[in-house]
Amino acid sequence: MASPQISIIVAVYNAENTILKCLDSISQQTFEDFEVIMVDDGSLDHSGKKIDEYASRDSRFKAFHKSNGGVSSARQFGIDHASGEYTIHVDPDDWIDPDMLASLYAQAGKADMVICDFYINSYKGQEYVEQQPQNVEDNMAVIKDLFGHLHGSTCNKLIRLSCYSQFNVRFPEQISYCEDQYVVISLLLNPIRVIYLPKAFYHYVRGNEGSLSKSYSGKMLEQDKCALTLFTSLVAHTPMRDFVEAHKAYFMMEHAFWWGANYFSSKAFKKEFYSYYPLLKRVIMPKTERILLNLSCRGFYSVTRKVIGMLMAVKHHIYNLTKK
Template sequence: MLENPKVSVIVPVYKAEAYLYRCVDSLLVQTFTNFEILLIDDGSPDRSGEICDEYARKDTRVRVFHKENGGVSSARQCGLDNAVGEYTIHADPDDWVEPDMLEELYIKAIESGADMLICDFFVNAGNKQIYCNQKPTVLDHERVMCELFQHLHGSCCNKLIKRACYNIYNVKFPENFSFCEDLYTNVSLLKNNIKIAYISNAYYHYVQDINLNSIVKTYSIHDFEYCKMLLKKFSKLTSGTSCFDLCVCNMSYLIVSRAFKANIFTSVEFKNKCGKYRKNMLAYECRNSLFMYALNLSCIGYYKIVYSFFVIIKKIYKVLI
C-alpha cells in the first residue's frame, strides 16, 4: 500500500472481465504516480475478482476488496470507506481514462483550493467519440446543483472530490440505489456550499455500448417502481433548495421517458401509470421537442400508436429515443 496517496481512484467491479484490463491499465500508466486504486469486487460471478487480485500482486498501488453483491452504490461506498487519499475520483470498469488525467486534475484542485473539481469527458459509442462540455454557468454550489438536473452530468467519474467533505457533511452513497447514486451523492455534497472549480479538458472516456449487464439495457415493472422511488428520494433531498422544481421535473421526465422506451405497457396502462407525471414532466427543458410531444401524447392514451411511429423514425433516420 502506498503511503499517503494524494488521490484515491475507486472502481466498482461487477461482471467486468471483458474490459477491466483496459480500465485499470489506463489508470496505472498515469503521469501522476502518487495515487491508489481501490478495486471493489462486488461479488462478481465471473473472473473479475481474480483479475483484481492479479493487479494487486503486480502493483502496490492497487488494493482489492471482495464483498457480497450489494450493487454499485454499496461498492462505491465500500471504496470511499477504505480510501486514504486527499482526493477521490471514481472510474467504472467498462470505461478508460487519459494518461494525464490525475496529474492535471490534482494540480488544478490544489491551485484552486477546490472541494469539487469538474472536468469535461468523452462519450464513446462504437466508432464515434463525442466531446461533452461540462462547464458550469457559475461556480456557485446552488447553481451547479441546479445544472446537474439540466445539462451537467451527475457522474462521479468526471469530478475530483476532497475526501474530507464526505466526513464533514456526513455524506454517503445511498443504500439500494442501482443508478443515479452518483447524482444523489453529488447533490448531497453541493447542498453544503462546498468550493467548486472547473477545468476545460476531457480526460474520461464514458462507454455507452459495451456493458450488456448495465441497468439501462433492461427494464421491468420493478424499474418503473424504482424510478418512482427516485422521485421521492430526490424530492426530499432538494426540498427547500432552489433546484427543487428542476429536480421534480427531471425525475418525472425520467419516469415517463424510461417507461416509453421500454415498451412493456399497453396504452391504457401507460396513461394510468405515467399520466400523473405529465404536468411536471412538461416543465422539463428537453431539446428534443418531438420526443417530448410523443411523451405527452402517450400520457393521455396514445402510447402504442406513438411508440410504433417512433420505431419507424428510428429505423429510417437512425435516431436515438
C-alpha cells in the same frame, strides 16, 4: 506510511473483459502518489481473480471482495476504505489518459471538487463532451446544470474525501443508477468550492443504445419512482425542490416511453403517468417530445410508439441505402 494524495475507486462487477485495460490506464499515470481501491462486488466471472493478480504486482492497487450489493454499495465501500486527500471513480469498462490525475490535482488547490470534460467512445467513434458549469461559483446553478448538460458522474470529478464525512454524504443503496448524481448534488448542497478544468481525460465507453426494444420491468419502474422520491426528499427544504421533482419525473416518463414498449399498454401507461404529466410544465424539452408524452399520458402510448418505430425503421433503411 503517509496517506496518498488521491484514492481511485473502481467498482467491479463482471468486467473480466475490460478491467485490465482500465487498470493499465491507471497504472500509467504520470502522477504516482495514489492508491486504487478495487471493489469486487460479487462478480460471477474472473474479475475478482484479475484484480487480485493486479494487486500482487503493484502495492498501490488494493483488492477487496464483497457480496453483491449493487454499484452504490460498491462505491460507498470504496469511499469507506479510501485514505487519500481526494477521491475519484473509474468504471471498469472505461479508461483514462496518463495525465488525468496530475492535471486534476494541480488545479485542486483549496477546491473541494474539480470538474473536467470527458470523451464518449462508442461504435460511432470518439466524442468530446464539454462540462463547463454556467456559474461555477453558485452551487445551486451547478445543481441545475446537472439536470441539463452536466453529467452527474463521479468519474470526471476529483472530490475531497473529507467532504463525505463532514457533510454526511453517502451513496444511496436504494437505487442502482443516478447514484453518483445524487452524491454530487448532496455535496453541492453544502458550502464546498467547485472549479472547472476545460480538458478531457476520461474515456466513457458507451455501447449501441439506439434500440427501441430495450427491456423494461416493474422493478425498473419502482427504481425510477424511488429515485424521484429520494431526489425530491434530498432538496425538499431548498429552492430546488420543484425543479428537481419535475426533472426526475420527466426522466422517469421518458425512460418508460422509450424502453417500455414491451411492458406498457396504452391504458397502463396512462394509469401510471397521467398524474405526473402536469410536472412537465416546469421542464424545458423539445416540442416533439412534449407532444409524444402528452399523447401517451392521454391513452395513446401504443399507437405513438408504433408510429415512432415505423419512422425510425424508415430512417434506418434510408441510411443503409446511402451507404451502398
